[in-house]
Each structure stands twice: as structure tokens, then as C-alpha cells.
Amino acid sequence: MSENNTSSNFIKHIIKEDLANGYNEIVTRFPPEPNGYLHIGHAKSIVLNFELADEFGGRTNLRFDDTNPLKEDVEYVESIKDSISWLGYEWDELRYASNYFDEMYNRAVLLIKKGLAYVEDMSQEEIREYRGTLKEPGKESPSRSRSIEENLDLFDRMKKGEFQNGEKVVRAKIDMSSPNINMRDPVIYRIAHATHHNTGDDWCIYPMYSFAHPLEDAIEGVTHSICTLEFEDQRPLYNWVVEQCEMEAKPKQIEFARLNLTNTVMSKRKLKQLVDENFVDGWDDPRMPTISGLRRRGYTPEAIKKFCREIGVARADNLVDVRMLEHFIREDLKLKAPRTMSVLHPLKVVITNYPEGEVEWLDAEINPENEDMGTRKIPFSREIYIEQSDFMEDPPKKYFRLFPGNEVRLKHAYFITCNDVIKDEEGNVVELHCTYDPETKSGTGFTGRKVKGTLHWVEATNAKEAEFRLYDSLILDEKGGSDFLEQVNPNSLEVASGYVEQNMSDAKENDKFQFFRHGYFNVDPNDSTDEKLVFNRIVELKSSFKL
Structure with missing residues (x-):
């Protein structure tokens, strides 16, 4: 200990x-x-x-x-x-x-x-x-x-x-x-x-x-x-x-004292009931507090053991905040997990003044907190994807992401400005037309104008299709009740379909990554295929929890 x-x-x-x-x-x-x-x-x-x-x-x-x-x-x-x-x-x-x-x-x-x-x-x-x-x-x-x-x-x-x-x-x-x-x-x-x-x-x-x-x-x-x-x-x-x-x-x-975690069922009988009544997809469902579920979600043995040591051994029952467990997986992965970009809800951007058919390769650090991991190459071209939530046609004040006439920075790349918004027959935004400033390339020492918004993105022609599974607490009421099934969260799983960088093609089951702004993710060992990667979100990037 x-x-x-x-x-x-x-x-x-x-x-x-x-x-x-x-x-x-x-x-x-x-x-x-x-x-x-x-x-x-x-x-x-x-x-x-x-x-x-x-x-x-x-x-x-x-x-x-x-x-x-x-x-x-x-x-x-x-x-x-x-x-x-x-x-x-x-x-x-x-x-x-x-x-x-x-x-x-x-x-x-x-x-x-x-x-x-x-x-x-x-x-x-x-x-x-x-x-x-x-x-x-x-x-x-x-x-x-x-x-x-x-x-x-x-x-x-x-x-x-x-x-x-x-x-x-x-x-x-x-x-x-x-x-x-x-x-x-x-x-x-x-x-x-x-x-x-x-x-x-x-x-x-x-x-x-x-x-x-x-x-x-x-x-x-x-x-x-x-x-x-x-x-x-x-x-x-x-x-x-x-x-x-x-x-x-x-x-x-x-x-x-046994371990009691907030928003967590700690009874094999109740966990079996969740499995038998199809509230979850088996004992190793990433929402389950089982060791196999945590493993599939992306938790590491080191993080689990450090958590168990830190909570100590006491005589009196107490309730441990589940965010403490999440803290230890963040601490374990922050120096281990490669950084990369993904788009969970894609919106296509065409950079109209970028040469058609041209692809350039940009340098990016694999993990800024661990220089020993070196750098990676990411493609950039005329067509990219950004997050739908990073664009608003009529934004409120102090909105610093992309909107018509606004300029933002693309992570590891250039500044772009939104010029035109393309919509479908129902009025939904389906594509943005932007221009880029070739003088603002990241890593070249550009010291000109400043912009407040930085967006992550994925190059469109080389992007790899992926599914992202985003998890919330399986149990809503940590205090429980007469029927614990009434506390099962109906929104404990959100599934998004998007893209990851081209260099993720070699990702293997249980490989772990930090996706810029989205959190830490694990390649699902059960459902990922060569044609379509499936990522389980282990934990979000930030928490208010303090040891």
C-alpha cells in the first residue's frame, strides 16, 4: 500500500x-x-x-x-x-x-x-x-x-x-x-x-x-x-x-469498510439483473463498474490500483466520489496517451483558395507533455471536417468560434475565415466555404494578428470513419431507492458517427488516445473493425475534482 x-x-x-x-x-x-x-x-x-x-x-x-x-x-x-x-x-x-x-x-x-x-x-x-x-x-x-x-x-x-x-x-x-x-x-x-x-x-x-x-x-x-x-x-x-x-x-x-462509489451499483446481484434484463450489453459493458467493463472502457490496471491504494483502508463506511477514480485514469494517461484530433459531429468545410488536389503534411507533437514521444504528420487539404458545434450562423456575443466573416485558427494548421454558408432545402447548414491565409501556418513563427478561437479538425479526403461512444453515469441517484432500476440513466450512452485522422488507420484494440477537446478514448476490443473504428470515451479531459 x-x-x-x-x-x-x-x-x-x-x-x-x-x-x-x-x-x-x-x-x-x-x-x-x-x-x-x-x-x-x-x-x-x-x-x-x-x-x-x-x-x-x-x-x-x-x-x-x-x-x-x-x-x-x-x-x-x-x-x-x-x-x-x-x-x-x-x-x-x-x-x-x-x-x-x-x-x-x-x-x-x-x-x-x-x-x-x-x-x-x-x-x-x-x-x-x-x-x-x-x-x-x-x-x-x-x-x-x-x-x-x-x-x-x-x-x-x-x-x-x-x-x-x-x-x-x-x-x-x-x-x-x-x-x-x-x-x-x-x-x-x-x-x-x-x-x-x-x-x-x-x-x-x-x-x-x-x-x-x-x-x-x-x-x-x-x-x-x-x-x-x-x-x-x-x-x-x-x-x-x-x-x-x-x-x-x-x-x-x-x-x-467496503468501497461505496457515488452513482455506482456495487452488488453482483443487481449487476446481474442489469445484464439479464438488457439494460446493458453484458458484464463487460463499458458503463458497468466491473473490472472487465472498466478494462473495455479503457481504464488501466495502474489507475485502478492507485485509486484503491489512495482511498485507504478504514473501519467506518464512507462514500467515495466516482470522480476520484476518473482522476487517476487522467493522471495515468496524460503522459502515455498520444494526442490526436477527431470530429464527432462533422460539418464539411471547403477552403476555396487552397489548390485543388493538393495535400500537404503538417507537423504536430504526439504528446506536448511527453517530448520523448516525438511528432506525427497530419494531412491538410482543400476539404476538412470541423465540429458542427464550432459554427454558428448568428452567434451571441463573446462567441469566438467560426461564424460568417470571423477568422479562427485551425489546430496545427492555418487561420481560416468563413465566407459562405451552404444549406439544403430544409435550411440546414451542410457546408461552409472559407478562405485560408497561407502566411499563418503553424510552427513558422507567425507573429501577426491574433485570433481567439482555435478549432480542431480532420482532413476530409484521408479521414477514417469512426464511431464514438460517450458515456454518462449508469445510475442517476447515488442514494438508491426501493427499486434501483428506477435510478438507471436512460441517457447513459450517446453514439456519434464521425472521423479521425488518417494516421489512426493502424490503431489496434485497447489503444488509447487523447482527442483534442473531447477526452481520453479507447479502441473498443469487441466491436472495432478495419473498416470502422469504435472508440469508447474513458473520461472527459477536465474535472472539478481535487484530491
């Missing part, structure tokens, strides 16, 4: 104390459930777990908490591995919770033999009713008094598939009057007749997450089980499982 955030990372201080008090090695894990794609909140956990272990000479496992075959899929497993690798991390070992199903079953049998677990006949609704409330204690189930022998027999029959889904569960026998509802005889096994992505049809009973997770950590020798604050109330159950199942290793659960 970055040095300037050392004081805010309380977990680091805990690890230092543990090492001073006899810990030999630090072992962390990143334990996603493969029921969706990873998002920016997971990136914070990835950075935290991998970099803490690395800093203290430890190791980090990637472990899939695949205990629910009804929601999990190999597609999610592969996407998770790909996202972690793309961020630049290597796990020490790849593990699956399903690899431990035999041992988990045996530990559940051990609890039954110790009189600390029993088979429950009540339905899910009845269990919930008996559990009580925050103000009222729960009631003991009639099944709680079953004999150890009967519980062992029923659990064995559950394993053999003699019961239907929901017909029976196994509950830990702890304390129905506990002030912590998580300790009121929680369910630790349920029946699910479903094919598992890793174990196939070997099992029809599966451990609950709250039972499986502490066992997985203990089996792997995890020293620090780092999780988000919603698991704080489950820590007593976590410790109970490790202790009563007689696990040799004793992992330490530590909770930290």
Missing part, C-alpha cells in the same frame, strides 16, 4: 503486531463466489490482500467459494481469474471450496456427534419465525431435541439424496436466546439437487457460506481473513465454527 496511507491502514498495524508476537508467515486469500463478474469494490479487496501479503513476505491464495451450484458458473470462474491477472497479481495457489466438501461433511458429522448440530424439519419460513427479532429471543425448534443417532442417520440420508430441496437442513446448536441473531442455531447445510461446476453430481447437499468459509480459511492456514464490515456480526460464528470443528489453524477475521 502507498506510504502516504500507512496510518489509515489499520490492518497493516495488526499484522505488524502479530508478527512481533510470534506469527511466522502471513497468509491471505481472495475468496470470490463465482456467481458474477468482479467489480471495482472487489479490486479494492484484491489490492489489499495481495499487497499486504507481498509487503510482509507472505502469500495469497485465490479461492473460489463455490458452495452454491444454483448460482455459479465456469464463465464466472474464468472471468475472475482473468481480471486478477489483468490487474497484475499472481496467486500462490488456486483453491476451490468444493475441493473440501468431504472434510466439511466430516466436520458437520463431528458437530452432530458432539451434540452441537441437528437436522431440522421446519421450512425456511418457520425457521425465520422461530429465530426471533433483535428485541425478542428465538424459540427452540422441536427438532433440536433429536438424538445424536437420529441426526446422524438423517444427515446420511440427506447426503444419499433421499429428501427433496428444502425438505431438511442441518443447523448448528448454539444459543436461541443470543443477542446476536447469527448465533441462533444457524443453518450450516442445505439440500440442492443441482450439478456443480467442479464436482458434478457427486453431492446433493452443500455447506452454507457461514459454515464453509471459516473451515476453508483454517484448512488453508490463512492467518488473516480480511472481509468487509457486513461480516462483523458473523465473526462470533466464524470463531465458533473453527473452535468447535476442532481446526488446527485459527485464522483471525478482520473487517474493513
Whole structure:
């Protein structure tokens, strides 16, 4: 983690104390459930777990908490591995919770033999009713008094598939009057007749997450089980499982505040709903906060990791402005991305006094903030495109762009003056006729008259057709509501068809550019073709956000 955030990372201080008090090695894990794609909140956990272990000479496992075959899929497993690798991390070992199903079953049998677990006949609704409330204690189930022998027999029959889904569960026998509802005889096994992505049809009973997770950590020798604050109330159950199942290793659960971003959904369930109901074009839609979506949009691993380090690690929940994430991609690209020009909404300009058929090549810096990137050549001829918004026939005061009789500067080129406006039958402006002053060529030391407007442009005869996708927040109301779909922004995507400079013909997927005045863009890896480039706007050029 970055040095300037050392004081805010309380977990680091805990690890230092543990090492001073006899810990030999630090072992962390990143334990996603493969029921969706990873998002920016997971990136914070990835950075935290991998970099803490690395800093203290430890190791980090990637472990899939695949205990629910009804929601999990190999597609999610592969996407998770790909996202972690793309961020630049290597796990020490790849593990699956399903690899431990035999041992988990045996530990559940051990609890039954110790009189600390029993088979429950009540339905899910009845269990919930008996559990009580925050103000009222729960009631003991009639099944709680079953004999150890009967519980062992029923659990064995559950394993053999003699019961239907929901017909029976196994509950830990702890304390129905506990002030912590998580300790009121929680369910630790349920029946699910479903094919598992890793174990196939070997099992029809599966451990609950709250039972499986502490066992997985203990089996792997995890020293620090780092999780988000919603698991704080489950820590007593976590410790109970490790202790009563007689696990040799004793992992330490530590909770930290999850990442909450303005105007951003941070729930895999809700993100899946956006995908399933076609609000977005898949998990890697550039509007999605998934790592694959950010990657397709054009975010870099470096920017994401710097953002995760900068926000620090705290105990209290807070809301981070999404503009902070945007700040770090700007900072990362400003010295890396080549500068070039594009026209998103083209208006044709004919320079009537420029020789017909002639094309000259002008010099332009690739990136003024990085001289090592050198210069590029851009064509200039009689016909160019400018932005429609850079011309007004009847402009207001203090409008310094192009209008009849006004002179402006073309970026890297000449001064031009608008003389005539060509319209179609409906009165729409379709073409401008201008003249240029050959003495005003950029880079020649011209010191004559001054103009206040500078326009970007693209030479028309060599221009390459392109599509530009401009993104706004996917979610309008950062506070959410009863139905988050009501906050989905219907205008989160604008598509424009225009042109880029001729030298963009060699642009490849995921190449990144800064387009003059428009922002930073990424060549879409899915939809771009040799015939037509597709650019995703990563972020606009400027923001009012300050660190």
C-alpha cells in the first residue's frame, strides 16, 4: 500500500503486531463466489490482500467459494481469474471450496456427534419465525431435541439424496436466546439437487457460506481473513465454527469498510439483473463498474490500483466520489496517451483558395507533455471536417468560434475565415466555404494578428470513419431507492458517427488516445473493425475534482 496511507491502514498495524508476537508467515486469500463478474469494490479487496501479503513476505491464495451450484458458473470462474491477472497479481495457489466438501461433511458429522448440530424439519419460513427479532429471543425448534443417532442417520440420508430441496437442513446448536441473531442455531447445510461446476453430481447437499468459509480459511492456514464490515456480526460464528470443528489453524477475521462509489451499483446481484434484463450489453459493458467493463472502457490496471491504494483502508463506511477514480485514469494517461484530433459531429468545410488536389503534411507533437514521444504528420487539404458545434450562423456575443466573416485558427494548421454558408432545402447548414491565409501556418513563427478561437479538425479526403461512444453515469441517484432500476440513466450512452485522422488507420484494440477537446478514448476490443473504428470515451479531459 502507498506510504502516504500507512496510518489509515489499520490492518497493516495488526499484522505488524502479530508478527512481533510470534506469527511466522502471513497468509491471505481472495475468496470470490463465482456467481458474477468482479467489480471495482472487489479490486479494492484484491489490492489489499495481495499487497499486504507481498509487503510482509507472505502469500495469497485465490479461492473460489463455490458452495452454491444454483448460482455459479465456469464463465464466472474464468472471468475472475482473468481480471486478477489483468490487474497484475499472481496467486500462490488456486483453491476451490468444493475441493473440501468431504472434510466439511466430516466436520458437520463431528458437530452432530458432539451434540452441537441437528437436522431440522421446519421450512425456511418457520425457521425465520422461530429465530426471533433483535428485541425478542428465538424459540427452540422441536427438532433440536433429536438424538445424536437420529441426526446422524438423517444427515446420511440427506447426503444419499433421499429428501427433496428444502425438505431438511442441518443447523448448528448454539444459543436461541443470543443477542446476536447469527448465533441462533444457524443453518450450516442445505439440500440442492443441482450439478456443480467442479464436482458434478457427486453431492446433493452443500455447506452454507457461514459454515464453509471459516473451515476453508483454517484448512488453508490463512492467518488473516480480511472481509468487509457486513461480516462483523458473523465473526462470533466464524470463531465458533473453527473452535468447535476442532481446526488446527485459527485464522483471525478482520473487517474493513467496503468501497461505496457515488452513482455506482456495487452488488453482483443487481449487476446481474442489469445484464439479464438488457439494460446493458453484458458484464463487460463499458458503463458497468466491473473490472472487465472498466478494462473495455479503457481504464488501466495502474489507475485502478492507485485509486484503491489512495482511498485507504478504514473501519467506518464512507462514500467515495466516482470522480476520484476518473482522476487517476487522467493522471495515468496524460503522459502515455498520444494526442490526436477527431470530429464527432462533422460539418464539411471547403477552403476555396487552397489548390485543388493538393495535400500537404503538417507537423504536430504526439504528446506536448511527453517530448520523448516525438511528432506525427497530419494531412491538410482543400476539404476538412470541423465540429458542427464550432459554427454558428448568428452567434451571441463573446462567441469566438467560426461564424460568417470571423477568422479562427485551425489546430496545427492555418487561420481560416468563413465566407459562405451552404444549406439544403430544409435550411440546414451542410457546408461552409472559407478562405485560408497561407502566411499563418503553424510552427513558422507567425507573429501577426491574433485570433481567439482555435478549432480542431480532420482532413476530409484521408479521414477514417469512426464511431464514438460517450458515456454518462449508469445510475442517476447515488442514494438508491426501493427499486434501483428506477435510478438507471436512460441517457447513459450517446453514439456519434464521425472521423479521425488518417494516421489512426493502424490503431489496434485497447489503444488509447487523447482527442483534442473531447477526452481520453479507447479502441473498443469487441466491436472495432478495419473498416470502422469504435472508440469508447474513458473520461472527459477536465474535472472539478481535487484530491
